[in-house]
Amino acid sequence: MINDEYCLVVEAGKTEKNYWKDLWKYRELFYFLAWRDILVRYKQTIVGIAWSVLRPLLTMLVFTIVFGKLAKLPSNGVPYAIFVYSAMMPWQFFSNALSEGSSSLIGNANLISKVYFPRIIIPASTVIVALVDFLISFILFLLILLWYNYAPALSIIAIPFFLLLSFFTSMGFSLWLCALNVEYRDFRYIVPFIVQFGLYISPVGFGSEIVPEKWRLLYSLNPMVGVIDGFRWSISGNSCPLNPLNFFVSIAVTFIILISGIWYFRKTEKTFADFI
Amino acid sequence: MSLIIKVENLSKKYVIGHKAKERYKTLRDTLAASFKNFFVGKRKVNNPEFEDFWALKDIDYEINEGDRVGIIGRNGAGKSTLLKILSRITEPTTGKITFKGRVASLLEVGTGFHPELTGRENIFLNGAILGMPKNDIQKKFDEIVEFSEVEKFLDTPVKRYSSGMYVRLAFAVAAHMEPEILIVDEVLAVGDAAFQKKCLGKMKGVSESGRTVLFVSHNMGAIEQLCNRGILLDKGLMVLSSDTNAVLSKYREFINRSQVTETSGIGNESTRRGTGELRITSFQLLTKDNEPANEFDLGSTIRFKIGYKAIEELKGLAVAIFFKSNSTNEMISSLRHEVISMTLAPGNTGEVIIEFDGQTLRPGEYPLYIHISEKSYYSNKFDLLDGYVAPLVIRRTGNNFYNNYVMTGNYGYFSMNSSVISVE
Numbered sequence: 001m002i003n004d005e006y007c008l009v010v011e012a013g014k015t016e017k018n019y020w021k022d023l024w025k026y027r028e029l030f031y032f033l034a035w036r037d038i039l040v041r042y043k044q045t046i047v048g049i050a051w052s053v054l055r056p057l058l059t060m061l062v063f064t065i066v067f068g069k070l071a072k073l074p075s076n077g078v079p080y081a082i083f084v085y086s087a088m089m090p091w092q093f094f095s096n097a098l099s100e101g102s103s104s105l106i107g108n109a110n111l112i113s114k115v116y117f118p119r120i121i122i123p124a125s126t127v128i129v130a131l132v133d134f135l136i137s138f139i140l141f142l143l144i145l146l147w148y149n150y151a152p153a154l155s156i157i158a159i160p161f162f163l164l165l166s167f168f169t170s171m172g173f174s175l176w177l178c179a180l181n182v183e184y185r186d187f188r189y190i191v192p193f194i195v196q197f198g199l200y201i202s203p204v205g206f207g208s209e210i211v212p213e214k215w216r217l218l219y220s221l222n223p224m225v226g227v228i229d230g231f232r233w234s235i236s237g238n239s240c241p242l243n244p245l246n247f248f249v250s251i252a253v254t255f256i257i258l259i260s261g262i263w264y265f266r267k268t269e270k271t272f273a274d275f276i
Numbered sequence: 277m278s279l280i281i282k283v284e285n286l287s288k289k290y291v292i293g294h295k296a297k298e299r300y301k302t303l304r305d306t307l308a309a310s311f312k313n314f315f316v317g318k319r320k321v322n323n324p325e326f327e328d329f330w331a332l333k334d335i336d337y338e339i340n341e342g343d344r345v346g347i348i349g350r351n352g353a354g355k356s357t358l359l360k361i362l363s364r365i366t367e368p369t370t371g372k373i374t375f376k377g378r379v380a381s382l383l384e385v386g387t388g389f390h391p392e393l394t395g396r397e398n399i400f401l402n403g404a405i406l407g408m409p410k411n412d413i414q415k416k417f418d419e420i421v422e423f424s425e426v427e428k429f430l431d432t433p434v435k436r437y438s439s440g441m442y443v444r445l446a447f448a449v450a451a452h453m454e455p456e457i458l459i460v461d462e463v464l465a466v467g468d469a470a471f472q473k474k475c476l477g478k479m480k481g482v483s484e485s486g487r488t489v490l491f492v493s494h495n496m497g498a499i500e501q502l503c504n505r506g507i508l509l510d511k512g513l514m515v516l517s518s519d520t521n522a523v524l525s526k527y528r529e530f531i532n533r534s535q536v537t538e539t540s541g542i543g544n545e546s547t548r549r550g551t552g553e554l555r556i557t558s559f560q561l562l563t564k565d566n567e568p569a570n571e572f573d574l575g576s577t578i579r580f581k582i583g584y585k586a587i588e589e590l591k592g593l594a595v596a597i598f599f600k601s602n603s604t605n606e607m608i609s610s611l612r613h614e615v616i617s618m619t620l621a622p623g624n625t626g627e628v629i630i631e632f633d634g635q636t637l638r639p640g641e642y643p644l645y646i647h648i649s650e651k652s653y654y655s656n657k658f659d660l661l662d663g664y665v666a667p668l669v670i671r672r673t674g675n676n677f678y679n680n681y682v683m684t685g686n687y688g689y690f691s692m693n694s695s696v697i698s699v700e
Binding site: 007008009010011012026028029031032033036039040043110111112113114115116117180183184185186187270271273274275 | 290301302303304306360361363364365366367368369370371372373374375376379381383384387388390392393397400401404405406407409410
């Protein structure tokens with residue numbers, strides 16, 4: 001009955017060699033947790049779905065009025081509502097993933113203190129839930145395009161790539177924050193601040209062109225700038241051109257945060273059960 | 277017999293805070309502390325608020341394939357920590373464990389059950405959490421449903437289940453796992469009597485099928501029935517590892533002579549908490565003839581002897597003893613007496629004996645929570661032992677295993693005086 005395939009060595013202070021293999025073995029749990037979160041979110045609440053439709057729609061409305069009509073900021077000839085909404089989609093995805101992801105470990109404390117599984121599954125599955133919200137708001141976006149009779153550029157086929165990029169950005173931040181949240185409980189107060197603050201320093205209500213040229217590179221250190229510019233470019237094509245250097249800087253920052261997030265998470269995950 | 281688990285030099289250290297408010301670390305406090313340390317140069321090692329606590333120390337053990345190992349010890353001995361490390365929930369501080377088989381652990385029934393989801397959905401979710409592949413769950417689905425006796429409510433959210441149904445469903449999923457190594461923590465103490473019997477039968481089946489089982493329980497009867505090997509832990513050390521009977525008799529001897537002293541258990545928040553103005557210096561259970569004992573026959577008189585010491589001046593003394601439930605750890609009954617009404621000077625010591633007639637208490641094990649304080653209800657000067665001393669054991673006369681296992685022949689902890697007044 002003994003099967004050498006299952007031979008496993010746990011040694012103090014050493015990271016496991018088969019971490020990623022283990023993660024693959026637990027992929028079913030990942031599906032199930034994501035499925036549970038989605039099910040619970042949309043179960044018996046019509047508000048759940050309505051909310052993910054209403055929120056981006058209302059924000060779009062407010063931003064269009066404030067930035068487009070009152071402040072008369074440029075939108076490069078794209079209808080302001082579409083201009084805002086194309087930035088709103090990745091931003092909502094990021095902010096949802098971040099707020100849910102950063103508290104995900106604490107919210108699943110009972111699982112963490114009672115069963116083993118690669119802990120990274122938990123924040124990853126909550127980011128998937130944010131993805132479902134994204135898909136709903138994307139469908140809404142298609143309706144808005146119809147309403148404005150606006151034909152998106154051919155580059156719209158690049159959307160999955162930029163979505164992946166925003167997934168990596170959200171994941172990187174979530175990993176840092178949820179791991180820190182386990183040890184330092186006051187991090188949960190920081191998250192709403194990041195989300196709120198981030199909305200103003202990211203080009204959601206306005207285009208990144210209004211930032212003076214000499215500051216643009218510095219501005220691109222905010223990884224969401226790259227993601228949002230990417231979304232705008234893929235929807236409106238040459239009306240919202242993508243600066244390759246700035247974009248590259250944003251991508252680099254995203255990967256630094258993601259990789260360091262994975263590193264920090266793995267470093268601390270074995271003792272989560274002691275703190276939680 | 278081939279080796280299936282090898283534990284070498286295993287230790288686990290926790291850093292514990294003595295102040296109750298230090299429940300969670302906050303970034304603000306940590307930053308403030310490191311600023312202070314930077315400027316004042318104070319080292320954390322000297323900080324009396326924090327202390328190293330070794331929950332396990334230098335455990336070496338080998339388990340052969342097919343062994344059913346019972347892990348016993350008093351509260352705070354390190355049993356749960358050992359299980360958590362073996363289940364890979366937490367990391368050891370030192371040491372190495374080698375497994376040669378799939379491990380599944382069951383530290384709680386119904387882990388991850390979500391109240392909004394239906395019974396059917398929860399079976400799949402819980403199965404996945406326990407590490408069962410989806411195909412296995414699908415294959416065993418009917419068996420699980422049948423075992424749990426909830427087929428009528430499969431599509432009802434579990435928040436509408438009775439607690440009995442909930443537990444039955446949860447255990448049913450767990451009982452159908454088929455790992456090579458199964459780690460179980462006292463999960464059997466749930467559900468009604470008939471279902472407990474069924475669970476125990478299932479557990480016996482599992483162990484007879486040649487799988488390796490590690491089982492933690494306070495229930496000596498269950499260990500005796502299920503296990504062929506035993507490990508006795510105390511204060512994080514392995515005291516004895518041998519066959520079940522030898523370990524059980526050592527344990528009984530051990531708890532009978534283990535003494536409470538003024539300082540025992542201090543530093544372990546879960547078993548001893550106090551404010552420091554007074555201390556419990558000894559505790560003993562006595563029979564009616566003042567003979568020390570831990571196990572009592574049904575209906576016999578029980579005496580509690582408690583020693584105290586005043587560290588500071590106290591306004592009188594009150595003693596309270598709470599009985600807890602062995603399965604849920606909630607308090608089920610208590611007694612309290614204001615024993616001294618005059619002022620106690622610092623350094624005063626003494627002993628109090630309280631008698632309980634024991635007539636109403638049903639057979640079972642009752643962890644004890646012993647609390648001494650100033651006389652007034654409103655005083656916040658106290659010392660307490662929470663499950664530190666061996667539990668009070670009420671024996672059933674006769675030796676039927678199932679009757680001993682199931683906490684009561686009738687339900688509940690106490691018998692009730694009742695009579696029929698009229699029948700029409």
